[in-house]
Amino acid sequence: MIYLQLFFSFLQVGLFSIGGGYAAMPLIKSEVVSGHGWLSMSEFTDLITIAEMTPGPIAVNSATFVGIRIAGIPGAVIATMGCILPSLLLVSLLAFIYYRYKKVSVLQSILGSLRPAVVALIAAAGLSILQLVVFNDGIVNISNLDWIGITIFIVAFITLRKKKWNPIFIMILCGITGLVLNLFMKLLQQ
Amino acid sequence: METKSKTKTLMKLFLSTLYISFFTFGGGFVIITFMKKKFVDELNWISEDEMLDLTALAQSSPGAIAVNAAVLVGWRVAGFAGMLTAVIGTILPPMLILTIISFFYSAFVSNIYAALLLKGMQAGVAAVILDVVCDLGSNIMKMHRFYYIIIMLAAFIAVFFFEINVIYIILAAALFGIVLEILQHTRRKQI
Numbered sequence: 001m002i003y004l005q006l007f008f009s010f011l012q013v014g015l016f017s018i019g020g021g022y023a024a025m026p027l028i029k030s031e032v033v034s035g036h037g038w039l040s041m042s043e044f045t046d047l048i049t050i051a052e053m054t055p056g057p058i059a060v061n062s063a064t065f066v067g068i069r070i071a072g073i074p075g076a077v078i079a080t081m082g083c084i085l086p087s088l089l090l091v092s093l094l095a096f097i098y099y100r101y102k103k104v105s106v107l108q109s110i111l112g113s114l115r116p117a118v119v120a121l122i123a124a125a126g127l128s129i130l131q132l133v134v135f136n137d138g139i140v141n142i143s144n145l146d147w148i149g150i151t152i153f154i155v156a157f158i159t160l161r162k163k164k165w166n167p168i169f170i171m172i173l174c175g176i177t178g179l180v181l182n183l184f185m186k187l188l189q190q
Numbered sequence: 191m192e193t194k195s196k197t198k199t200l201m202k203l204f205l206s207t208l209y210i211s212f213f214t215f216g217g218g219f220v221i222i223t224f225m226k227k228k229f230v231d232e233l234n235w236i237s238e239d240e241m242l243d244l245t246a247l248a249q250s251s252p253g254a255i256a257v258n259a260a261v262l263v264g265w266r267v268a269g270f271a272g273m274l275t276a277v278i279g280t281i282l283p284p285m286l287i288l289t290i291i292s293f294f295y296s297a298f299v300s301n302i303y304a305a306l307l308l309k310g311m312q313a314g315v316a317a318v319i320l321d322v323v324c325d326l327g328s329n330i331m332k333m334h335r336f337y338y339i340i341i342m343l344a345a346f347i348a349v350f351f352f353e354i355n356v357i358y359i360i361l362a363a364a365l366f367g368i369v370l371e372i373l374q375h376t377r378r379k380q381i
Contacts, residue, residue: 014253017253018360026356030357042312046299046308049308049311056256056283056288057254060281065295068293077285087251087253090252091251091253110250110368111249111367112367114363115330120349121356122323124350126319126323129319130320148310149310149313152313152314156318161324172311174310175311178311182309
């Protein structure tokens with residue numbers, strides 16, 4: 001039963017994530033966090049962090065990670081199969097049409113109005129991760145602000161906008177800064 | 191002789207995709223660049239124009255760009271067997287790496303220092319994603335099409351404030367695109 005749920009959840013991720021890169025992220029979040037509750041928002045954010053630092057598509061990384069945590073290695077294989085199956089079928093069909101008619105333009109025009117929607121979905125998923133950073137435990141309340149997280153986010157964001165450094169390098173730097181600042185604050189409190 | 195050369199091609203395809211997938215960090219566009227270098231420039235299996243078309247197809251189809259590109263390159267190089275070979279070569283590295291990481295993850299997060307490290311990195315990943323969103327969003331704004339901006343705003347409000355299922359939003363946007371295409375098509379005919 002759990003195998004079927006994993007399979008169909010990731011089948012939907014594979015079928016509806018269009019545009020690559022981060023496009024799968026909002027879908028994975030809606031299936032895995034909001035839909036089935038397989039991961040908490042914090043675990044999901046860790047997963048995105050891990051996916052960012054390791055090779056491979058976010059969807060395949062997530063399918064493996066969630067699959068193993070829910071149902072071991074068979075779960076990982078089944079979830080991954082689910083997420084690549086739409087690609088195998090649809091892209092094979094498209095390849096056939098392409099070599100027959102050599103036309104890509106109709107698809108491109110549909111993609112035109114899909115792209116703004118996908119950008120909005122990624123923005124929304126990014127903001128829910130930011131919410132987790134700004135508020136302790138992600139609970140929205142003024143008394144609950146995580147000042148270290150907010151500072152690191154602002155500095156990292158400005159650096160990325162101005163300098164275009166490697167994102168993996170930025171993330172590692174943020175991790176180390178977070179660790180050092182939090183330990184320092186703990187020492188001060190004692 | 192035939193089968194021998196085909197096995198050799200498949201082997202080469204498998205090792206190439208495996209190698210490319212192992213060493214490309216950072217999403218579909220990066221992997222397509224590497225595939226172009228390998229299959230167009232190095233092995234001469236695919237022409238440059240064809241690779242551009244395949245890239246457009248891989249981007250506009252559902253699913254991960256890397257997997258889509260593997261399907262297309264695989265079919266082109268060695269038919270059905272080639273498609274399976276290229277896909278397995280592409281998904282094997284991330285599966286192996288994530289399997290190893292997920293076994294260590296529970297132990298890792300229960301360590302206080304590791305948890306603090308990850309907490310800092312969460313701030314970093316939020317910055318990385320919102321930086322990408324700024325780039326993508328400003329590209330859409332630069333196109334100066336009023337209805338693109340409307341789609342973007344409507345989709346954002348629907349998912350962030352009303353928590354409408356992501357799939358419905360994607361379907362609605364696709365439907366909007368199809369209707370618009372038909373409208374423009376009939377208008378062109380009338381003129």
